[in-house]
Amino acid sequence: MKNRKFHFCVILFLSMIPVVASGQKQNTRSHQNFDANWKFSLGNAADAKRDFDYGIGNIFSKSGETAGTCIATDFKDSTWANVRLPHDWVVALPFQYVKNDDIDSHGYKPVGALFPQNSIGWYRKTFTVNKADSGKRYEIQFDGIYRDSKVWLNGYYIGGHSSGYNSFAFDITDFIKFGKSNVMVVRADATQSEGWFYEGAGIYRHAWLNSYNNVHFKTAGGLFAHAEVADGKAQVKIEADIENRGINAAAATLYSYITDRDGKIIAKGKQIPFTEAIRENKLLVDEMTIINPRLWSLDDAYLYRAVSLIKANGQTIDSINVKFGVRTFKFDSEKGFFLNGKPLKVQGVSCHQDHAGVGSALPDELQYYRIRLLKEMGVNAYRTTHNPPTPELLDACDSLGMLVMDETRLLTSGQEYEQQYRDLILRDRNHASIFMWSIGNEEYVTQRTDIGKRIAQNQILLQQQLDPTRTSTYAANMGNVYRGVNEVIPVRGFNYNLLGIDAYHKEHPLQPIIGTEVASTVTTRSIYVKDTVRAYVPDYDVTFPSWASTAETWWKIADARPWFMGGFAWTGFDYRGEPTPYRWPNINSHFGIMDMCGFPKNVYYYYQSWWTDKDILHIAPHWNWKGKEGKPIDVWVNTNADDVELYLNGKSLGKKEMPRNSHLVWTVNYEPGKLVAVAHKKGKVITAKVETTGAPYSIVLSPSKKILTANGEDAVVINASVVDKNGREVPDALNMLHFDIKGDAQIIGVGNGDPSSHEADKCLPGQWQRSLFGGKAQLIVLSGMQAGSFTVVASGAGIKSNQLPIIQK
Incomplete structure (x- = not known):
């Protein structure tokens, strides 16, 4: 009996000593990028044989028994496509018209229950882990898989994750073969959508292989x-x-x-x-x-x-x-929002996550590119609608100086979605840019009810527990209603309905108010006449859906009320899906202040005039109107100057004072030549002009940067336009351009911002092309692995080609 007690004490003492595996060095944690060398194939949601026997092969009956399926380690995947993450398989699918609200809202891409042949994606990756590292723990981390994913390693089922937006990770230590080949398999099922906008499909964000000590x-x-x-x-x-x-x-x-x-x-x-x-x-x-x-x-x-x-x-x-970051936030119901003790009006935009050419699978550089475009416009806040963002977007906002409203996918507190909100907060709460959480958006059935109130209270308490340094809001399209969610939400969010905010503020003076979603002007870049055949709307701040308003309307309301913290315009960029006000042939929204490529529309200059201190003077439209000689053209001028005088071919068309938060309009009978605006701003003279151009003569390529990192992950955005013989950009050019790469790099997407274009975002090697729309197109190039340089070549019929060298280090 005494010996047993002695042995027990020894065992207890030894168990308090941490085990450090031999060969482990200091700082043993690693966070290894896992994006390269994946194999990909479509499956089939309706035919098990075409889905590699998934559903008829009994792979869940015995652990690790997956023989005869694509999950098996010895499955031959040589015919599968080679892909690098992030990867969105939907963006490469053709557009297809189907009279169906869900297909319409997702941008007429043939994915979902009606298209089982396009709705399942399989991924396989073979990798090795050094035998000397067998003392560590290993974890696979996915920052986003759309959607309903399942993961296997070496034939063993690791786990599943239903959300298409949340990051998740699985411990895979027990299933690794050290010093031998390992095979990871992922199945993504995009049959069921989560949103009413383009969502893509696949492992569309980064993947990581993490390793660390048992005590970590x-x-x-x-x-x-x-x-x-x-x-x-x-x-x-x-x-x-x-x-x-x-x-x-x-x-x-x-x-x-x-x-x-x-x-x-x-x-x-x-x-x-x-x-x-x-x-x-x-x-x-x-x-x-x-x-x-x-x-x-x-x-x-x-x-x-x-x-x-x-x-x-x-x-x-x-x-x-x-x-x-070290900073302070204050939300005052009478004086508005304060950053570091200074009042700040929120000049925000709501944004979805897709971009022309690449869908939802954005290289990191595109996140920074888009945030830089927004900051140049004067935006100071970004709302991640309507789902958790990729971490790299938040990194860009942290480093460039952009506030973020971080929003979860659904307002519900069931175990699964509460866990998703928990995971979102735990993942993102160190980001300096986040100033507020959003617990949901426009839950029509729930938001007015007592159930909605209880759900909201649960999520608010969860947020306060995990992150007491911030507050939360909810994007409510309820007008002047204090019921359900609005009874408990710390900051009342208004989606539109701004004519009711004065009454609401008077009735609830202690509740801070922010415009979680405002404006929703619909415009088509470079188009100035309504076109119902091609589904275009004029590029003026005049057209909006019944629930919304112009940019000018909402901003005047916000700017005039100190207690109104400002808001988030819908949207910063056009996005695929939710076509408004037209449907087919329109395949993406018109809501953007910029189009899908990030090319500014005219409303961009309205916001820039009143959201920045820059000297802004912008004339719209262009002045290429052959066939309209003598006919009236509405000329809009956006500026923050004191006054503007407009001249046509040297003749004054009148001088006008510039009202604050407004714009100026002249009706001008068209004649070719030069339209010049001369403005005065605090005693300084500012000028701008548009003029009639000649035919397209040569191509101009404008890169977002000229030096890339040779890591296979860096990217450059290259905007293409054409100029006439006098070097003037031709604003209405529609030329088809062809693109090629000489050297170690690859084009991964093309676009032009045309909301009714059915041209391919992805092309076969050697066949990359895109037509200009409003004189512009865009290509996105991914870096290679070899230091040196590569050359982008652009050509077109009847116009002078161009070659752009890019350095790669």
Whole structure:
């Protein structure tokens, strides 16, 4: 009996010593990009034989028994396509007209229950893991798979995930063959849609292979750094969520510190010893102070780094590094929104996540490109409608200085969707750019009810528990209604219905108000006459659906009310699907302030006039109107100048004062030549012109950058236009352009912003082409792996070609 007690004590003592596998080095955590070298094939949602026997092969009856299916490790996938993630298979499908509301709302792409042959996608990847690393834990992380995905490794089912938007991860340690080939298989089922807009399909965001010690920071929310600012100091709280997945209990120490942008340590935490039982999770908290912190702001997006280490036996067995910002938010029901103690009107846009040419599978550079375009317009806030964004979008907003309203997919608190909201907050809460969470959007059935109120209360409490540093709102299209969700939501969100906000504010003076969705002007870039055949609307701020308003209407309301925090215009960019006000042949929305390529429409210059201090003077339309000589043309001028005088071929058409938050209009009888605007702004003279051009003569290529990283992941956006013999851009050119690459790079998508174009976004190698629309087209090029340079070649019938060299390092 005494011996048994002695042995028990020895076992207990030994179990408190953490196991560090031989060969492990300090800082053993890795976050390896897993995008390359996937194989892809369509399956079939209605025919099991064409779906590689999925549904008739009994793959769930015995663990690891998948023989005869494409899940088996020995399956021959040599005929499958080679793809690199992110990958959206829907964007390559042809457009197809079907009289069906769901197909219409998703942009007439043949995917969903009506098209079973296009709605299942299979992915396979073969990889190896060094035998020397067998002491680590391994995890596969997907930042987004659309949709209803299932994952296998070496024939073993790892798990499934229904959401098309949330990131998720699975521990795969038990299923890895160390030192041998491993086969990962993913099935994505896009039969059931989640939204009413283009969603794409496939592994359309990044994938990662994570490895770490058995005692480690959790992947979801493992480190949360946030600060309170007062008296010239930032009190930073660092919360570490540590997990023990080893076979023994563990004793270790947590140590944290903060660095500036350059890596210099500016604050040190305590050495915090801790023990964890087997399978235990423990939350440890440390605090430290930054003296005279540099505040994150729109113009100075400064990010600190919080670094936390887990140490045992004299080694660092895990470490984690997160960026965070020091800033303050205030939401005042009478004075509006404050950033770092200064009032700030929210000049926001709502955006879906797709882009011309690539669908939902955007290279990271495109996220930065789109945010830079928005900032240039004067946008200071971005709403992620209506789903969790890709992490790289938030990285772009963090580093470029853009506030974010981060929105979950659905307003519901069932176990699955509560977990999705939990995962969203844990993943994103370190991002400096996020100033508010959104618990949902326009839930017609639920939002007015007591059930909606209870759901909202649950989600609000969850948010406050996981992230007490921020608040939340809900995008309600309810007008002046204080019922259901609106009874409990901290910040009342208005989707349209702005004529009721004065009464609502008077009746509920303690509830801050923001326009979660406003405007919805519909315009077609470069088109100035309504065209019901081709489904175009004029590129003036005049046309809008019954529920919405012009840009000018909503902004005048917002700017005149200090307590109204501002809002999010619908939308920053056109997006595939939800065609409005027309349907086929229209295949994408007209709501964008910019088109699907990011080319500005005229309403862009209205916002830029009143959302920036830049000298803005813009004339619309262009002045190529052959056949309309002597007929009246409405000429709009957007500017923030004090006055404008318009001249046609040297003759004054009159001078007008510029009302605040408005625009100017002249009706001009057309004659070819030059239309010039001369404006005065605080004593300074500003000029702008449009003029009649000649025929297209040569191609111009304008890259978003001229140097790429040779990693197979970097990208460049190249905009194409044509000029006449005098070098003037031809604004109404429709030429077909052909594109090619000489060197180690590849074109991955083309577009032109035409909302009724049925030309392919994806072309076969050597056959890339796109017609100009309104004188513009766009191609997106992905970098190769070889340093040096490559050349983009553009040509067209009857016009001078162009070659653009791009350096690759």
